[in-house]
Amino acid sequence: MRIVGGTLRGLKLADVGAGDATAHLRPTTDRVREAVFNLLVNGTHGNPLPGARVLDLFAGTGALGLEALSRGAGHATFVDNGAKAQALIRGNVAKARAEGATALLRQDATRLAANRDAPFGLVFVDPPYALGLGERAVASALQGGWLAPGAVLVWEESRQPLVPAPFVLLDRRRYGDTLVTLARLSQA
Template sequence: MRIIGGNLRGLKLADVGAGDTAAHLRPTTDRVRESIFNLLVNGTHGNPIPGARVLDLFAGTGALGLEALSRGAGRVAFVDDGVAARALLRQNIEKARAMGVTDVWRRDATKLGENRGPGFDLIFLDPPYGKGLGEQAIASAMANGWIAPGAMIVWEESSAPPAVTGLERIDQRKYGDTVITLLRPETA
C-alpha cells in the first residue's frame, strides 16, 4: 500500500499483507482509495479536502486519513479500538512524519461519546463489512456533534448502506466487492 497523491505520493505504508481478519483489518486497496479521492476532488460537490478536519472511523492502517493529509487536509483524528490496527497506524503516522497534525483515539467508533471540539469536515467510515457497525457509528457521530454542517461522509461497505435520516446521498459507486457512498448532512 502506498499514498497515491499529494505531497506524500509514493510513500510506502506499513505492510499488512492480506489483512488481519481477527482484528478486522481489511485495507482499502490502492485502486479503491484512488477512486474515492477522484470522486472527492473531481466531483460536482466541491473538493472537501483542503484544510479539512478529518475523522477516520475504523481507521485500521490510517491509509484514508493519511491520503487526505497528503492532499491538503489540516488535521486527522483516527479512531480504532484494535491493538493491531493502532500499532500499524502509529507506524504509518511516523513514516508520514505527521505526528503534529494527527490524533489516534482508542475508542469504539459505534460509541463515540460527546465531541468537545468543532465538528469534522470530512469523515471516512470503513467498518468491518456486513456487521451493521457503519449504521451504529454514523448514528453515534450524528447524535454527539462529530459531523460539521456541510461535511462530506465517505462510507465504504460491501453493499449499499441503508438511507440515514438527516443525511442525503450525493454519489454511490461500486468497485468489485466494495460500495463507496458519499453523503452530506441535509440542509434545513
C-alpha cells in the same frame, strides 16, 4: 500499500497483506482509495479536502486519513479500538511525519463519547463488512456532535448502507466487492 496522491505520494505504508481477520483489518486497496479521492476532488459536489478536519472511523492502518492529509486536509483524527490497528496507525503517522496534524483515539467507533473539539467536515467510515457497524458509527458520530453541518461522508461497505435522513446522497460507485457511498450532511 502506498499513498497514491498529493505531497506524500509514493510513501509506503505498513503492509498487512490481505488483511488481518482476527483484528478485522481489511485495508482499502490503493485502487479504491485513488477512485475515492478522485470522486472527492473531481466530483460535482465541490472538493472538501483543502484544510478539512478529517474523522477516520474504523481507521485500520490510517491510510484514508493520511491520504486526505497528503491531499490538503488540515487535520486527521483516527478512531479504532484494535491494538494492532493502533500500532499500524502510529507507525504510519510516524512514516508520514504527521504527528502534529493527527490524533489517535482508541475507542469503539459505534459508541463515540461526546466530541470535545471542533466538528469534522470529512468523515471516512470503513467498518468490517456486513455487520451493521457503519450505521451504528454514523449514528454515534451524529449524536456526539462529531460532524459539522455540510460534512461529507465517505462510506465503504460490501452492500448498500442505510444512510440516515440528515444526509443527502451524492454518489455511489462499486469497485469489486467494495461499494463506496458519498453523502453530505444537511446544513441545518
